[in-house]
Amino acid sequence: MKPLLMSSYTATSALGVGLAEQIAALKAKQSGIVKKSWETVSFEFCTGEVAGVDEVVLPDAVKHFDCRNNQLAYLALQQDGFETAVLHAITKYGPNRVAVLLGTSTSGILSTEVAYRERDPETGALPVGHRYRQTQNTYSLADFVRTYFGLTGIANVVSTACSSSAKVFAAAERLIECGLADAAIVGGVDSLCLTTIYGFSSLQLVSVAPCKPYDVARNGISIGEGAAFALLEQPERADVKQGIYLTGYGETSDAHHMSSPHPEGLGAQQAMRAALSMAGLTPAEIGYINLHGTATPSNDAAEGKAVTALFGKNTPCSSTKGHTGHTLGAAGGLEAIFSAIALTEGFLPAGVGTTELDPDIACHYLLDNQVANIQHVLTNSFGFGGSNCSLIFSKG
Amino acid sequence: MRQVFLESVSVIGPGLPNWETATSVLRGETPLVLADVALPPAALLPPTERRRTGTATRLSMALGVEAAEKAGIALAALPSVFVSTGGDCENCHQILETLASDDRSISPTRFHNSVHNAAAGYWSIGAKSMETSTSLCAYDATFGAGLLEALPLVVSLDKPVLLIAFDSAYPDPLNAIRPIPYPFGVGMVFSPVQTAQSLASVRFALTDEASAQMEDAALEALRLMVPAARALPMLALLANQTAGRVVVDYLAPSQLAIEVTCL
Numbered sequence: 001m002k003p004l005l006m007s008s009y010t011a012t013s014a015l016g017v018g019l020a021e022q023i024a025a026l027k028a029k030q031s032g033i034v035k036k037s038w039e040t041v042s043f044e045f046c047t048g049e050v051a052g053v054d055e056v057v058l059p060d061a062v063k064h065f066d067c068r069n070n071q072l073a074y075l076a077l078q079q080d081g082f083e084t085a086v087l088h089a090i091t092k093y094g095p096n097r098v099a100v101l102l103g104t105s106t107s108g109i110l111s112t113e114v115a116y117r118e119r120d121p122e123t124g125a126l127p128v129g130h131r132y133r134q135t136q137n138t139y140s141l142a143d144f145v146r147t148y149f150g151l152t153g154i155a156n157v158v159s160t161a162c163s164s165s166a167k168v169f170a171a172a173e174r175l176i177e178c179g180l181a182d183a184a185i186v187g188g189v190d191s192l193c194l195t196t197i198y199g200f201s202s203l204q205l206v207s208v209a210p211c212k213p214y215d216v217a218r219n220g221i222s223i224g225e226g227a228a229f230a231l232l233e234q235p236e237r238a239d240v241k242q243g244i245y246l247t248g249y250g251e252t253s254d255a256h257h258m259s260s261p262h263p264e265g266l267g268a269q270q271a272m273r274a275a276l277s278m279a280g281l282t283p284a285e286i287g288y289i290n291l292h293g294t295a296t297p298s299n300d301a302a303e304g305k306a307v308t309a310l311f312g313k314n315t316p317c318s319s320t321k322g323h324t325g326h327t328l329g330a331a332g333g334l335e336a337i338f339s340a341i342a343l344t345e346g347f348l349p350a351g352v353g354t355t356e357l358d359p360d361i362a363c364h365y366l367l368d369n370q371v372a373n374i375q376h377v378l379t380n381s382f383g384f385g386g387s388n389c390s391l392i393f394s395k396g
Numbered sequence: 397m398r399q400v401f402l403e404s405v406s407v408i409g410p411g412l413p414n415w416e417t418a419t420s421v422l423r424g425e426t427p428l429v430l431a432d433v434a435l436p437p438a439a440l441l442p443p444t445e446r447r448r449t450g451t452a453t454r455l456s457m458a459l460g461v462e463a464a465e466k467a468g469i470a471l472a473a474l475p476s477v478f479v480s481t482g483g484d485c486e487n488c489h490q491i492l493e494t495l496a497s498d499d500r501s502i503s504p505t506r507f508h509n510s511v512h513n514a515a516a517g518y519w520s521i522g523a524k525s526m527e528t529s530t531s532l533c534a535y536d537a538t539f540g541a542g543l544l545e546a547l548p549l550v551v552s553l554d555k556p557v558l559l560i561a562f563d564s565a566y567p568d569p570l571n572a573i574r575p576i577p578y579p580f581g582v583g584m585v586f587s588p589v590q591t592a593q594s595l596a597s598v599r600f601a602l603t604d605e606a607s608a609q610m611e612d613a614a615l616e617a618l619r620l621m622v623p624a625a626r627a628l629p630m631l632a633l634l635a636n637q638t639a640g641r642v643v644v645d646y647l648a649p650s651q652l653a654i655e656v657t658c659l
Contacts, residue, residue, distance in 0.1 A: 042500070096602065096650060105511065105512075112570070113495050113496070116569075124569050125572060126570070126573060130573065132570060132574050137481065137482070137535055138483070138512050138533035139533045139535040153602065153650055154544055154647075156532045156537075156541045156545070158532055159483070159533055160513040161511040161512075171545060174548035174551070177551075178397040178547075179397055180397060180544065180602070194500070195491055195495065195502075195510060198494075198500050198501070198502050198507075199491075199502050199507030199510065200507070202501060202507055203504045252527070252528060253526050253527060253529045255520045255521050255523070255524050255526050258508040259504070259507075266526070270526065384508050384511045384517065385508075385513040385514060385529075386517055386520055387513055387517070387530075387531075
């Protein structure tokens with residue numbers, strides 16, 4: 001593929017709002033996961049909640065999109081000059097030439113979860129004025145962003161569970177390469193809701209303590225929420241020439257099980273191999289791997305096997321889900337930004353929450369931050385349904 | 397973008413149990429009679445899992461199997477694009493009911509079926525396909541969004557790709573605010589090169605022209621009722637085996653102009 005420049009990007013997670021707070025927390029090895037009660041959940045749980053989402057007020061022109069997921073999206077859009085960069089791209093390319101490709105798993109379903117509790121006891125009808133389209137529907141996130149920026153071209157939401165907002169980078173590359181768009185807003189947003197909190201609990205995949213990726217005592221995920229946005233452009237048409245480039249991607253399916261990874265990480269390995277091949281890189285040229293690393297016993301074991309099969313035991317790697325929790329449909333986008341941070345800041349983030357590495361996983365998992373001037377990062381995102389996506393970002 | 401080749405079509409909808417019947421209806425030879433849609437069991441899954449699958453999986457799997465078989469391509473070899481407005485809507489409703497009740501225990505199966513890509517997940521497992529698969533949502537633009545993802549994928553991978561655009565209904569109370577009266581779906585296999593099997597060459601571009609309507613009132617009503625049925629004007633061109641250009645609904649103000657040349 002021809003590399004695409006991330007001409008602007010931003011992230012918001014339990015670590016804070018905007019890039020500076022992400023960088024500071026990563027450098028300080030801080031976690032945003034805390035044990036707390038939330039909404040009407042009947043038990044306390046460890047979660048990576050973004051502070052202040054409920055207080056976010058959407059502008060009048062898009063207030064019909066009001067729901068937790070779009071509040072979080074709006075909060076994130078306001079950071080790091082991202083909005084200015086998008087408006088500039090719209091001026092340059094035209095409103096029908098900037099695509100909106102975003103990932104989410106649960107969109108604004110929290111609004112409908114609440115609405116179901118408020119159904120009319122006689123008729124069973126949902127409360128008057130419940131806005132399905134602008135809240136619960138999976139497309140709501142891209143609809144909100146497209147409407148907010150007055151865009152008129154291509155838009156959709158990729159919803160492949162926890163690989164969603166990684167796969168949008170690949171989709172954007174194909175659209176731009178085919179000439180169907182000049183630039184694309186990519187990324188993803190996922191926010192806390194009862195479906196995932198009770199759902200992952202039913203699968204017994206939620207850790208009682210903050211999650212411990214790749215730890216010998218790991219016993220499940222911590223559910224987080226987050227938002228990440230990036231503007232992708234062809235380098236020759238972008239105003240800035242230096243920066244972080246998407247240089248490769250690989251997408252595969254496990255074809256194994258709906259909610260368990262292939263035990264040998266076969267699909268994961270093929271996704272990483274495809275990404276390397278597209279980027280024209282050897283495994284030794286990857287300076288850091290941002291792992292999917294959910295902290296479930298099966299994910300980390302399978303991913304660890306896939307990583308060592310391809311990279312051996314020496315490539316530094318870590319999961320940043322100990323910092324943010326598993327932000328599900330936002331994880332791919334958020335960790336793409338963390339990959340960019342590793343490249344621009346010249347440091348490899350240690351995994352936090354992990355104290356004793358699983359001796360059965362042979363990869364070089366970082367327990368301490370490492371200063372390193374690296375050129376290429378690979379980041380993994382895997383989802384339910386056996387959906388795998390690996391992305392490679394490079395410094396140019 | 398450059399042209400690609402349509403290798404096969406499958407359709408399932410009310411009064412349109414298969415492409416052969418749909419061809420006759422779209423040519424105006426037989427009237428459309430809206431009838432409940434009988435869906436075959438999810439053929440690619442083991443019997444225990446087959447019983448638990450709902451409309452979304454059965455509909456999409458039937459569309460995919462028929463399109464792949466007609467194209468003469470092994471299921472496992474096909475990358476896939478799934479697009480629908482609501483995923484498995486019956487399953488979603490059941491979870492919402494449970495979460496609104498006193499006992500919020502969701503079954504694990506219900507939860508993993510809640511992801512928008514559940515149908516795609518069952519497909520890749522059943523088809524034993526490790527090829528890339530994506531699942532999209534664009535509200536009412538189900539069909540257009542599918543084409544806009546699938547055709548660049550054909551060009552990028554330089555191999556045939558399976559598109560499955562399908563929609564099904566929520567039960568009430570969501571049905572009252574997001575009515576989708578009938579399940580409807582389209583399966584298509586696109587190839588980067590013309591083959592002996594190719595039915596048509598296809599090119600498309602975004603346009604701000606108005607989208608085409610169906611001349612027949614019943615077909616036009618169906619087109620507007622179900623997002624995936626926005627494919628009907630393109631299907632009518634194929635059924636009539638005429639070369640032509642048709643504009644299908646996408647996301648206003650952008651629509652999708654499709655040029656079809658039947659081979």
